[in-house]
Amino acid sequence: MNGGNVIVERERGLLEVERRIADLRSANINQRVDFSAEIAALEKKYETLQRELFGSLTPWEKVHMARHPSRPTSLDFIAQFDRFDELHGDREFRDDPAVVAGFALLSGRAVMAMGQQRGRDTKENLRRNFGMVTPEGYRKVRRLAHTASRLGLPIVTFIDTKGADPGIASEEHAQSEAIASCLYEFTQAGVPIVATIIGEGGSGGALALGIADHVIMLEHSVYSVASPEGCAAILWGDASKAEEAASRLKLTSADLQQFGIIDEIVGEPLGGAHRDPGAVIATVLGSVSAAVERFARSSPQELREARYRKYRRIGAWQTERQEDVGLPIR
Amino acid sequence: MAIPDWLLRRRGKNAESRDAALWTKCPVCGEVLYRRDLSANYDVCPKCGHHFRMNAYDRINMLIDGDFTEIGDEILPGDPLGWVDKKTYPVKLAGDREKSGISEGVVCGIGSIDGFEIALGVMDFHFRGGTMGTVVGERVTLLLEEARKRHLPCIIFTASGGARMEEGMYALMQMAKTTAAVTRLKEDGNFFATVLTDPTTGGVSASFAFEADVILAEPKAMIGFAGRRVIEQTIRQKLPDQFQTAEFLLEHGQIDMVVDRHDLKTTLVRLLQYTQ
Numbered sequence: 001m002n003g004g005n006v007i008v009e010r011e012r013g014l015l016e017v018e019r020r021i022a023d024l025r026s027a028n029i030n031q032r033v034d035f036s037a038e039i040a041a042l043e044k045k046y047e048t049l050q051r052e053l054f055g056s057l058t059p060w061e062k063v064h065m066a067r068h069p070s071r072p073t074s075l076d077f078i079a080q081f082d083r084f085d086e087l088h089g090d091r092e093f094r095d096d097p098a099v100v101a102g103f104a105l106l107s108g109r110a111v112m113a114m115g116q117q118r119g120r121d122t123k124e125n126l127r128r129n130f131g132m133v134t135p136e137g138y139r140k141v142r143r144l145a146h147t148a149s150r151l152g153l154p155i156v157t158f159i160d161t162k163g164a165d166p167g168i169a170s171e172e173h174a175q176s177e178a179i180a181s182c183l184y185e186f187t188q189a190g191v192p193i194v195a196t197i198i199g200e201g202g203s204g205g206a207l208a209l210g211i212a213d214h215v216i217m218l219e220h221s222v223y224s225v226a227s228p229e230g231c232a233a234i235l236w237g238d239a240s241k242a243e244e245a246a247s248r249l250k251l252t253s254a255d256l257q258q259f260g261i262i263d264e265i266v267g268e269p270l271g272g273a274h275r276d277p278g279a280v281i282a283t284v285l286g287s288v289s290a291a292v293e294r295f296a297r298s299s300p301q302e303l304r305e306a307r308y309r310k311y312r313r314i315g316a317w318q319t320e321r322q323e324d325v326g327l328p329i330r
Numbered sequence: 331m332a333i334p335d336w337l338l339r340r341r342g343k344n345a346e347s348r349d350a351a352l353w354t355k356c357p358v359c360g361e362v363l364y365r366r367d368l369s370a371n372y373d374v375c376p377k378c379g380h381h382f383r384m385n386a387y388d389r390i391n392m393l394i395d396g397d398f399t400e401i402g403d404e405i406l407p408g409d410p411l412g413w414v415d416k417k418t419y420p421v422k423l424a425g426d427r428e429k430s431g432i433s434e435g436v437v438c439g440i441g442s443i444d445g446f447e448i449a450l451g452v453m454d455f456h457f458r459g460g461t462m463g464t465v466v467g468e469r470v471t472l473l474l475e476e477a478r479k480r481h482l483p484c485i486i487f488t489a490s491g492g493a494r495m496e497e498g499m500y501a502l503m504q505m506a507k508t509t510a511a512v513t514r515l516k517e518d519g520n521f522f523a524t525v526l527t528d529p530t531t532g533g534v535s536a537s538f539a540f541e542a543d544v545i546l547a548e549p550k551a552m553i554g555f556a557g558r559r560v561i562e563q564t565i566r567q568k569l570p571d572q573f574q575t576a577e578f579l580l581e582h583g584q585i586d587m588v589v590d591r592h593d594l595k596t597t598l599v600r601l602l603q604y605t606q
Contacts, residue, residue, distance in 0.1 A: 180537050225495060248498075315500055
């Protein structure tokens with residue numbers, strides 16, 4: 001399922017060098033022959049290669065980085081909270097494993113944590129529908145966001161989905177209404193909301209967990225109005241032009257920070273978050289926790305008001321090009 | 331249909347020429363129809379009842395008694411992403427303006443319907459497939475805010491292929507912006523209704539379209555989150571014809587009524603009578 005990932009393919013070349021370094025190291029110890037010079041040379045080659053392969057990524061390469069099978073998932077982040085108790089179900093029909101949610105402790109503070117959850121192998125991906133959430137999943141999100149708001153618990157979300165599930169049953173069960181009701185609940189919640197895009201953020205299915213007082217994005221994650229494949233299919237009737245769509249959509253963290261659509265970028269090690277997940281997760285949780293504490297000082301009314309103003313501003317009025325074409329500025 | 335003053339001003343000398351194409355063919359029954367007969371029948375095929383996609387101003391003209399004061403009509407699209415594919419985005423927009431006779435995908439304003447003053451928004455599929463970019467989001471938000479300020483009921487007719495790709499994440503964020511405005515309107519006790527027309531999908535259906543107190547739809551309108559083609563590609567089989575029609579949604583508990591276009595005005599007025 002992860003075949004064709006350009007990042008995974010690149011890593012194969014690196015893996016070979018890694019293996020040779022490891023071989024030489026063990027030979028160095030076992031045979032009492034000094035291979036230090038060879039090891040140093042290989043390490044240098046490894047570093048150069050890594051910089052060449054990952055030093056600067058195109059938008060399309062970032063899409064593949066965001067989809068990398070080893071990239072940390074929502075549960076990998078949530079597992080590093082002080083505590084987590086998963087809660088289940090929409091109270092109407094079923095529990096959707098494509099989204100996880102529950103009470104959690106973050107730096108000693110009780111919060112509601114949630115995120116779309118893709119599988120870490122094929123079997124889990126099938127069970128979790130590749131992180132594509134159904135209406136039942138969104139209703140679980142809405143229910144627990146409401147509970148959090150009522151109990152005064154900050155909401156911490158992790159976004160990682162290609163998009164909402166596009167199936168027959170999802171349409172029968174009102175996917176549109178399910179997503180819309182999440183948006184409604186998140187604009188209304190009188191508690192701090194902090195969202196982090198950790199992998200792929202695709203379309204309304206991602207935004208359903210994305211209305212927040214503070215939005216963080218991992219450096220190589222992507223966030224877009226539709227998946228590049230979807231965009232290419234919609235505009236040009238040809239999903240194979242996804243690479244071109246990726247370059248046009250301005251879906252990288254740097255673009256979106258410039259647009260004022262996200263608030264903070266957390267950097268990744270060379271080669272991506274999965275090269276050092278522990279450090280990346282710790283940095284993200286530090287940022288999330290700091291943001292939660294900052295917004296926790298505001299009253300529910302102040303939070304709603306500030307969130308309204310934040311989203312009210314996004315759009316035509318804040319783009320520079322509006323002025324270029326002589327449009328009225330308010 | 332007589333053309334009211336506000337519409338004459340809006341369309342200028344083009345007011346009559348839009349009817350210049352004399353004949354049109356019903357895509358459902360194949361009947362060849364005289365354009366004037368069709369518009370006299372609210373763009374509904376007299377033979378089979380097929381509801382043609384309506385121009386926003388024709389729709390407003392059909393509903394509103396006298397004057398219609400537009401909101402946000404001075405707000406026009408920019409090009410925040412500098413989008414280029416076969417054409418640049420501004421060139422595409424110029425073509426849409428030419429084709430549709432409107433300046434963006436929605437027309438919003440205040441007017442009266444059978445004596446009830448309402449805030450009315452009407453989307454038009456002929457402009458970039460009714461997609462929601464920042465202008466549609468801004469105009470709809472201004473309408474909802476004006477309705478709240480003046481304690482008016484708000485009615486929005488939707489027709490949309492979803493979020494507008496050429497404005498990227500700015501377009502997606504309009505779902506958040508319009509939702510925030512709906513939240514405030516409803517908190518203040520205003521009545522909010524939507525009428526879903528063919529088609530209503532994606533970012534519009536998953537935001538304000540399905541956040542209304544009462545949701546109506548026109549017969550056979552295609553309504554859903556994912557487009558039919560996307561679903562067919564995902565499940566690798568053909569979908570039944572009835573799937574995602576207004577009637578299908580009514581049966582599945584997603585909307586309140588399916589209303590023929592001829593009965594829309596009286597139905598909306600009846601609903602407004604309960605909420606005054």
